[in-house]
Amino acid sequence: MGSVQIVTTILAFAITAVAVWLAVRAVMKMVAVIRLGQPDPTRFGDKGTRTKTMLAETAGHTRMLRWSVVGAAHWFVMVGFIVLSLLVLEAYFEVVSPTGELPLVGAWTFFNAVTELIGILGIVGILVLMAVRLRNRPTRPGGRSRFTGSTMWQGYFVEWVVLLVLIFGFVIRGFKVATDHFEYPVWATPLSHAVGAALPNWDAGVSVAALIKIVISMTWLIVISLNVTMGVAWHRFLAFPNIFFKRDPGRAGSGLGALRPMTSQGKPLDFEEADPEKDQFGVAQVEQFSWKGLLDFSTCTECGRCQSQCPAWNTGKPLSPKLLVLSLRDHAYAKAPYLLAGGGKDLTGEEKATPAQLAHVDVLALAEGDKPLIGTAEEGGVIDPDVLWSCTTCGACVEQCPVDIEHVDHIVDMRRYQVLIESSFPSEAGVMLRNLENKGNPWGAPQNTREDWTKGLDFEVPRVGEVDDFEYLFWVGCAGAFEDRAKKTTRAVATLLNEAGVKFAILGEGETCSGDPARRIGNEFVFQMLAQQNVETLNEAFEGREKSKRKIVATCPHCFNTLGNEYGQLGGEFEVVHHTQLLAHLVATGRLTPVQPVDGGVTYHDPCYLGRHNRVFAPPREVLGTAIAGELTEMPRNSERSFCCGAGGARMWMEEKIGKRINVDRVEEAMSTGAKTVAVGCPFCSTMLNDGVNGKGAGEQVEVVDVASVLLRSVKPEQAPGEKETAPVAG
Ligand code: SF4
Ligand code: SF4
Numbered sequence: 001m002g003s004v005q006i007v008t009t010i011l012a013f014a015i016t017a018v019a020v021w022l023a024v025r026a027v028m029k030m031v032a033v034i035r036l037g038q039p040d041p042t043r044f045g046d047k048g049t050r051t052k053t054m055l056a057e058t059a060g061h062t063r064m065l066r067w068s069v070v071g072a073a074h075w076f077v078m079v080g081f082i083v084l085s086l087l088v089l090e091a092y093f094e095v096v097s098p099t100g101e102l103p104l105v106g107a108w109t110f111f112n113a114v115t116e117l118i119g120i121l122g123i124v125g126i127l128v129l130m131a132v133r134l135r136n137r138p139t140r141p142g143g144r145s146r147f148t149g150s151t152m153w154q155g156y157f158v159e160w161v162v163l164l165v166l167i168f169g170f171v172i173r174g175f176k177v178a179t180d181h182f183e184y185p186v187w188a189t190p191l192s193h194a195v196g197a198a199l200p201n202w203d204a205g206v207s208v209a210a211l212i213k214i215v216i217s218m219t220w221l222i223v224i225s226l227n228v229t230m231g232v233a234w235h236r237f238l239a240f241p242n243i244f245f246k247r248d249p250g251r252a253g254s255g256l257g258a259l260r261p262m263t264s265q266g267k268p269l270d271f272e273e274a275d276p277e278k279d280q281f282g283v284a285q286v287e288q289f290s291w292k293g294l295l296d297f298s299t300c301t302e303c304g305r306c307q308s309q310c311p312a313w314n315t316g317k318p319l320s321p322k323l324l325v326l327s328l329r330d331h332a333y334a335k336a337p338y339l340l341a342g343g344g345k346d347l348t349g350e351e352k353a354t355p356a357q358l359a360h361v362d363v364l365a366l367a368e369g370d371k372p373l374i375g376t377a378e379e380g381g382v383i384d385p386d387v388l389w390s391c392t393t394c395g396a397c398v399e400q401c402p403v404d405i406e407h408v409d410h411i412v413d414m415r416r417y418q419v420l421i422e423s424s425f426p427s428e429a430g431v432m433l434r435n436l437e438n439k440g441n442p443w444g445a446p447q448n449t450r451e452d453w454t455k456g457l458d459f460e461v462p463r464v465g466e467v468d469d470f471e472y473l474f475w476v477g478c479a480g481a482f483e484d485r486a487k488k489t490t491r492a493v494a495t496l497l498n499e500a501g502v503k504f505a506i507l508g509e510g511e512t513c514s515g516d517p518a519r520r521i522g523n524e525f526v527f528q529m530l531a532q533q534n535v536e537t538l539n540e541a542f543e544g545r546e547k548s549k550r551k552i553v554a555t556c557p558h559c560f561n562t563l564g565n566e567y568g569q570l571g572g573e574f575e576v577v578h579h580t581q582l583l584a585h586l587v588a589t590g591r592l593t594p595v596q597p598v599d600g601g602v603t604y605h606d607p608c609y610l611g612r613h614n615r616v617f618a619p620p621r622e623v624l625g626t627a628i629a630g631e632l633t634e635m636p637r638n639s640e641r642s643f644c645c646g647a648g649g650a651r652m653w654m655e656e657k658i659g660k661r662i663n664v665d666r667v668e669e670a671m672s673t674g675a676k677t678v679a680v681g682c683p684f685c686s687t688m689l690n691d692g693v694n695g696k697g698a699g700e701q702v703e704v705v706d707v708a709s710v711l712l713r714s715v716k717p718e719q720a721p722g723e724k725e726t727a728p729v730a731g
């Protein structure tokens with residue numbers, strides 16, 4: 001070993017020892033913080049599916065590849081990082097000797113050829129990602145950036161480290177070529193040979209370049225170890241467990257659909273026995289999230305994909321799902337020393353720690369412990385109430401997140417505490433909640449008018465109890481029963497089912513609200529009250545039938561989601577379809593025949609609770625495809641990336657006081673297609689988009705109408721209930 005190698009070896013191992021010590025300390029700190037969360041026993045089942053999903057999402061980059069160029073570039077960088085970690089290991093042999101190499105594989109031409117290729121693609125990939133970050137930097141003139149609010153230096157730092165480590169890999173090989181210590185053919189290692197041709201024949205070059213590569217890598221490790229909230233770096237490790245432990249790992253759209261039941265100490269809360277002084281009602285302190293919640297917050301890469309799709313953020317509201325997650329993460333880590341010393345408030349608000357326990361806790365951590373989780377800037381709150389109540393629970397953030405963070409669950413958990421314990425929520429929603437409790441529907445309409453929509457139909461609509469041999473129970477929903485526009489959809493669906501000879505029956509006055517708006521606003525108590533009543537009614541209606549024969553068709557995606565995905569939590573197992581699914585089936589099997597194509601151009605708005613939350617994208621399009629003249633005109637934001645109408649998450653019942661109205665944004669997009677008809681599959685979308693169209697004074701040019709009504713116009717033009725007199729029907 002020459003004198004240069006003695007120096008490079010000492011320096012390499014010294015910096016590595018420091019970096020590893022700091023990294024171990026950082027990992028222990030992160031584990032300690034995550035363990036502060038509440039238990040969640042539901043995350044450990046079906047390890048086979050969890051492993052498969054984790055491998056598919058990481059190795060296959062299934063989520064990121066939707067952002068094709070960025071996804072492909074990131075894939076090469078990820079593979080580069082994993083494979084080239086071996087080459088960092090090899091550098092430890094190279095600081096010791098210029099001919100050093102990895103044992104076993106280091107002298108293998110195939111290994112060198114593969115690492116050469118991955119190195120080249122990794123450099124291209126990281127340059128693309130750097131260009132994307134620069135092009136989308138928040139400070140660029142004009143336009144909004146998905147990186148707004150992200151810690152930009154961390155992103156640049158990580159990218160430069162990756163680039164330099166990759167480059168120095170080729171410099172090391174180049175010196176080996178230049179000093180004649182590299183025996184691999186040019187075809188297998190072309191870039192190394194090209195670099196070697198440009199470098200001097202300097203014997204110490206290999207060891208010095210290897211030392212620089214180790215110093216860069218270890219500097220990275222030191223920096224991220226000193227910044228445990230540096231998600232842009234830590235996600236490389238945390239993404240694996242975060243995806244592994246996600247909920248419903250086998251379900252496309254995991255993290256969407258059903259909301260999780262309220263839990264205390266990891267167990268579902270039973271409202272008959274629950275005691276707010278002993279049981280946790282929602283989340284009031286960051287440590288009341290489950291450990292998976294805290295893992296979610298730690299894993300955020302700050303990529304801003306969620307933010308770029310969020311309807312609230314895109315219309316000037318203060319909510320960004322990314323910034324919400326970052327606030328919770330930073331708060332959790334800042335508060336952690338206080339919590340780890342035994343601090344924290346019990347459920348009655350009393351401090352748990354003794355003064356002696358807190359004597360040595362940093363004042364900043366103590367101050368963080370005093371912050372209310374929800375509160376205005378003046379109150380020192382972590383999350384502003386306007387942020388919390390801006391969410392429509394549309395799920396665009398969950399859908400886009402490459403590391404499977406479950407934003408909607410966290411938002412609703414925080415709402416639950418605000419509503420149930422603090423009675424703090426937008427006051428205008430109080431009327432809706434009172435109506436649900438007293439009248440069983442959000443409008444407060446008399447229950448005995450639930451069947452009014454059937455009046456004037458030229459066939460009898462059977463009630464459950466009057467007939468036993470129905471195939472489908474037609475769940476009408478409150479909007480479908482009480483709201484004038486939605487009633488037309490209800491009548492259209494009933495007419496089409498009757499036309500197709502489907503045996504169906506309604507509950508009529510036996511139906512009450514599914515409970516969706518109560519659950520989404522956070523009032524789990526009212527949700528459970530309504531849901532239990534409905535489950536009882538439905539179980540009675542289907543008595544003696546196996547699950548596959550307990551079929552329900554619903555026109556409202558919120559009812560469809562709640563009945564199909566959430567009633568199982570209360571003992572109600574049903575086969576629930578949306579009316580567009582059933583209509584698509586009836587058309588495909590020839591039981592309904594469209595005869596007169598609806599023209600004028602049609603576009604389709606995906607309801608969030610039908611599309612993203614339940615992956616029903618094709619059936620409404622199939623129905624429209626058979627009923628309209630020409631092709632369906634898609635909006636730029638459609639299917640998985642559809643833009644919310646603004647009504648979900650009980651936002652329908654709250655005023656939209658901040659920023660641009662979400663429905664107006666969506667209507668502008670729909671109108672930009674030039675279509676005369678905007679087809680919808682949800683009564684709330686219908687209301688919101690109709691309001692948007694009318695607000696723009698475009699009611700005469702554009703019509704918002706349910707898919708069922710479009711089909712009815714095509715199947716039975718003479719009977720179609722016009723949403724307005726000037727319905728654009730081909731003559
Ligand atoms: S659910 Fe929708 S509105 Fe709520 S934070 Fe996510 S993207 Fe934004
Ligand atoms: S998409 Fe996921 S990882 Fe990216 S910023 Fe949003 S929460 Fe973080």
